[in-house]
Amino acid sequence: MELSRERLLDTYRTMRTIRSFEQTLNELSQAGRVPGFLHLYAGEEAVAAGVCATLGADDYVTSTHRGHGHSIAKGVDLNAMMAEIFGKRSGVCKGKGGSMHIADLGKGMLGANGIVGGGIPLAIGAALSAKVRKTGSVAVAFFGDGATNQGAFHESVNIASILKLPVVFVIENNGYGEATPVAYHVNIPDLAARAVSYGIPGVVVEGMDFFDVFDKARAAVERARRGEGPTLMECKTYRYFGHYVGDPLTYRTKEEGEKVRATRDPLDAFEKRVVSSGKVTTSELRAADDQVARAIAEAVKFAEASPAPELADLLTDVYVQYSA
Amino acid sequence: MELSRERLLDTYRTMRTIRSFEQTLNELSQAGRVPGFLHLYAGEEAVAAGVCATLGADDYVTSTHRGHGHSIAKGVDLNAMMAEIFGKRSGVCKGKGGSMHIADLGKGMLGANGIVGGGIPLAIGAALSAKVRKTGSVAVAFFGDGATNQGAFHESVNIASILKLPVVFVIENNGYGEATPVAYHVNIPDLAARAVSYGIPGVVVEGMDFFDVFDKARAAVERARRGEGPTLMECKTYRYFGHYVGDPLTYRTKEEGEKVRATRDPLDAFEKRVVSSGKVTTSELRAADDQVARAIAEAVKFAEASPAPELADLLTDVYVQYSA
Amino acid sequence: MATRKCAFVQAINEALFQAMERDPNVIVLGEDVAGGAGQKEDAWGGVMGATKGLIGRFGAQRVIDTPISETGLVGMAVGAATTGLRPVAELMFMDFIGVCLDQLLNQAAKLRYMFGGKAKVPLVVRTMIGAGLRAAAQHSQTLYPMTTAIPGLKTVVPSNPYDAKGLLLAAIADDDPVIFCEPKSLYTMTGEVPEEFYTVPLGKAAVARAGGSVTIVACGKMVETSLAAAKSLAAEGIDAEIIDLRSLSPLDEDSVLASLGKTGYLVVVDEAPPRCGIAADISALAADKGFDLLRGPIRRVTSPHAPVPFSPVLEDAYIPTPARVVEAVHSALES
C-alpha cells in the first residue's frame, strides 16, 4: 500500500461521500422531495474512486446516466451537484441538466449522459484533443456492461486503438443493464475479452476493491500518457439500489444483494485493509464519516434553500451566439 | 472434391458470369453508357459463389454497395439485373434502385445496400423470422472489412449470438475500405478474431479459393441450421478494379494487383483444381465461357433495348397503401 | 362494444395482447419488453409496463428482450418484417432515434421503393415522446417531425386511450412501417375503451371539439391542452373547433381544410420546437390550399427553439400551456 495516509483518507472520504450522497437522494426521492429520475451509484464507489485517484485535474472523464459517483470522485462541488439535482439555479448546470447531465468542464468532468454509450465517443474526442494539442492529458470513459453492446462503444474503441489515443475505457459491469442480466445480453464471461477486437489490453478488475481498481487504472493511465494507446478495463461491481429509484427489483433476489453487501462491500473492504495496514485508524474513518454526513446535510440545505431558475434562463445557453 | 461435375460447372459459370458482368460494366461505364456509380466485384467471385453454393432458394442473403456478385450467385436474373443497372423499367427493381439496390426477395436476395453495414441488421432479422416461423432457412450477411468498424456490425453479431439466430456473417476482406488499407483501419491481423467478443466461432478463409470458402461456409450454414447460432467468417480476398469505376487507384501499387491476379485469381485456381481432378475438362470450361459471354451480351442488349420507366412510376411503391 | 375505463398504457398493452392473439406472426421486441425475469409473472414488461404480461402469455420466442442495441434491434425488426413477421419493436424513448435512425431512414422507409415494390415492411416502432416528467433534454423530446418528413414511413400520435388502442391495432395490421408515438405524460390518462378488437384508421383526423370561431389543430398531449384552452375560450364566447390529427403521415388534409372553411382562423399547437415541425407543416398547407379560407394570420404555439430543460419551473414554461393557446387564439382573431 504505497498511498499516503492523507490519500487513503481522501479516498475513503470520496467513497463515503458517494455512498451517503446516494443514500440521501434515495430517501429524498422516495419522499418526493427531488424531481425526476435518479440512477444511483451506491455499491460501485471503488470504481469511480479508484480510477479518478489516478487522474489529475487536467484529465477528462465522461460518464453515464449513473454519474454522481464519477462527478464526486472528479471533484465536482457537492453543493452545486445537489442543487442541480434539485433543479435549482445554483446548480452546477444552472438547473438545466439535472441528475443525468451533471458536468463541470473546469474539473475535467465532461458530463453524465442520458444516452447509453453516448459519452464514449466524447471521451475519445477529449483524448484526440489532448494528443493534437500535446497537453499530456488522458481521458477516461466510464460506462456500463449494457453499453458495451452499443455501436458507439465498438466504433470508439477501434478508433482509439488505431490512432493510439490517450484514453482508458472503464466498463462498470454491475451485472445488469436495467432488468437484463449480463449473462443474457452477452455470450462471454468477461467483457474485457472484447479488447481482442481492437488489439489493445483487456483487464478484468475486482471492482469492489479500491486497490485493484487503482493499480490497474494507474497502469492503464500511464500507458495512455506514454502514447501507447487505450486499455479496456472491466470492473466487476454491483449496484445496491435498483436501476432507478422506484425500480421494484423483481429481476434479482434479495439474497443476491445482501450477499454482495455482506461480503464485497467496497467501503468495508477498504476499511479492513487500511486499518489492518496500520496507516489509518478506525476513529479517523469515523471522523471522516461525520465530516461527510455534515457536508451532505449542508448540500441538501443549500439545494433546498437555493432559488429556482428564472424564466429567462429557458432561452439562454442554447447557442454562444444566434443571430446574423 | 465431393461436388459433382454438374455442380462444378455451375460454380464455374457463376464465377465467370460475375467476372464478365463486371468487366462488361467497367467498359460500359467508362464509355458513359451506364448511369451512376458502380462498385465492381471482380476478384472476389469465390466468396459469393462459395457461400451461395451452400444455400438453398429459401435462404436469405444481404449484400452491400458491391453487390452484383451476391445477386448473380443467388440466382437473380441477369437480364433484369443489367436492365436495373441501366435504369430501365424491365429492371429487377423497375429501375428505381440501380446498382446499389438490386434485390429480389423471391430469390432470397434482400438487397444490395448503399449504407456500409446497413444490411447486417436486416440479415439477423431474416434469421429471426426463420427461427420464429420455424422455416429452417438461414440468412447470410455479406459485408466488407471496412463495415466491421460500423456499430451495426457489433450490435447485430452480438444479438445473433445471444438469440442463437441462424445466420452466417461473411466478411469480405479485400484489403481496403475505399482508399484506406485494412492495416490502418483496424489494429489486428485477422478480423475473424472479433468473434471472441460474441462467443461465436471465427474462421479465417482463403477467399480466393472457392473450395475453402465452400467448405467453411457449409460448416457455418449447417451449424446455423442446427440452431447452434452464428459464425463469423473472414474471407481474405481482393478487388481487381478500384473502389468505384473511375477510382484513380493511387493508394495501391499496380504490382500489388498484378501479383494477386497472377498468383491467386479465383477462376484460375478453380480451373487448375477441377481440371487436374479430372472431373471437368478445359474445353468444357471454354464452352462455359462462351455461354456466359453470350448471356452477358444478351443482357446488355436486353437492357439497352428496354424502355425507361414511366413518369407515373415516380410515385408508386412508396407505400403499400397511403390514404385514410 | 363493451367498454370500461382504462388507462392509456393499459390500452396499449391490450392492443398488443389482441394483436398477438390474432396473428402468430406478430412479435414484440425491445429492451426489457419482457423484463429480465424471463417467464415470471412479475417481469418488468417494459420500463413503464406497456408490455407487461406478454412474456407470460406468449413466451420468449415472441416477446424478445434485446441488448441495448437499437440499431441492431430496430434493424432486426425491419429485416424480420421484410421476411414474413409483423414485428412491434420498442424504441424506449424517441430521443434514442439518433442511435438507430439509419435503419428507419434508409432501410425501412426505402426498401419497398428501391426494390420496385417487391418488398413490404409491416413494422411498428412504438416509442415514447414528450416532456413533463422532469426527464431533461435527452428523454423528453417530441421528434415526430423527423419521421413525418421521411417518405416511406407513417407516423401516428394518439391523444387518448381509445385512439391508442385502435390506432395501434391499425398500425400493426398495416403493411407499411409505422412510427407509433406515445406521449408518456398521457400514460396515466383514463378513458372509455372497448374490450374488443377494433381499429382506428390511419390517416384520419378526429374532431376533438366542434366549434365555429377558430380552428385549433393539435395532436397527442396538445389535444388535452387545446381542450383546456377551448374551455376558457368558450367562457368568453369563442367557440373553438379542435382537430386532433392522430396521424401525421398520412395527413388528413381534408379535415383541416374543412374546419378552416367553417372558422376562417387557424392556430396550430404542437409540443415540438418551431422549426420544420408539424405546426409549420399545417400552416403551409393552410396558406397554400386553404388561403382563400383564411381570414387572419396563422398562429403557432410550440415549444421554443431550445432543448428541454430539467428544472420543473423551466420545463413547465417550455411546454405549451392552455394560457398560451388562448393568447394565440386572441391574437389570431384580433389581427
Place this chain on the structure above:
Amino acid sequence: MATRKCAFVQAINEALFQAMERDPNVIVLGEDVAGGAGQKEDAWGGVMGATKGLIGRFGAQRVIDTPISETGLVGMAVGAATTGLRPVAELMFMDFIGVCLDQLLNQAAKLRYMFGGKAKVPLVVRTMIGAGLRAAAQHSQTLYPMTTAIPGLKTVVPSNPYDAKGLLLAAIADDDPVIFCEPKSLYTMTGEVPEEFYTVPLGKAAVARAGGSVTIVACGKMVETSLAAAKSLAAEGIDAEIIDLRSLSPLDEDSVLASLGKTGYLVVVDEAPPRCGIAADISALAADKGFDLLRGPIRRVTSPHAPVPFSPVLEDAYIPTPARVVEAVHSALES
C-alpha cells in the same frame, strides 16, 4: 480583393487550407479525407477531392483518416470541440446521418444547454446533399430540415463558390456546432472567388435577384433553378425577387419578410420532400408574421413525398425544375 474563377469544390478546399493555416486548433477528420496514401501528393483528399492536399500540408496529426465509423468520428469531433479543438468533420453524404445522429442530436446540440452554458462546441460537419448524380435513394437526400429542426445546431447551405468559401470560414470561426451542407451537384459550378480569407456571416440571406412581382425563396442548388425560372418569367414581364437563404438556422426572417413586403406573393422552392421541410417552414413564417403582406396563396415547389429514384428519367422528374417554379409562380399570381 483579388478574385478569380474557381469551382465550388475548390472554394471549399481553399477555405479549409486558410482556416488550418490561421488556427492550429482546426483539424479535419473523416473517411479518406487524407485518402489512404498517407503523405503522398496524390492521396484522394476525400471522395470528391474537397480535402485534397491538406494531408501534404498539415500532416496526419491534423488531417485524420478514420475508419467507417460515423458515430465514432462525429462523436470524437464533438468531444474534441468541447475540449479545445475546432474540428471540421466530414460526413461524406448527409444520407449517412442515420448512423451518427445521436452525437449531433443529443450531444453536440445539447451539451451547452444541459451544462448551463459551461461548454461550447465549435464543430463543423461538412456533408454532401442533393440529387442529380444518379446515386439513388441512399446517396441523394436533402436532409437539412432534420438538422434545422434541432435547437442547438446551426445549418448552412451555400449556393455558389463565393458563399461556399465565405460561409465555411464563418462556420469554422463560429463557436456553435454548424452543419455545413454542400450540394454535390454544384461542386463543378464556377464563380468569382477572392483568394484572400473572408467570411460570409451566418444567418444572413442574400438577394440573389432583385425583383418586384413575386418573392421566390430557395437555398443551395434551388437558387440556380429559381434563377433559371426567373429568366423565363422576366420574358413574360414577371419580375421575380429571389432570396437565397444561405443559413437555414439561424434564419434571416427579416429578409424574407422584407421581400414579401415588396412583392406580396411568395413561392418557396426546395429540393427536400414536402413534409416538415424548409418550404413549409418559410410558408409558416409568412402566414404568421407576413400575413398582412400576402396577396395570394403561398405555393411550394418541392420534391415529392417519395425516395429519390435511380433511373435518370425518374430522378429528373423528382428534382424541382425551372418549369415547375414558373408554373408555381403563375399559380401564385393567378389565384
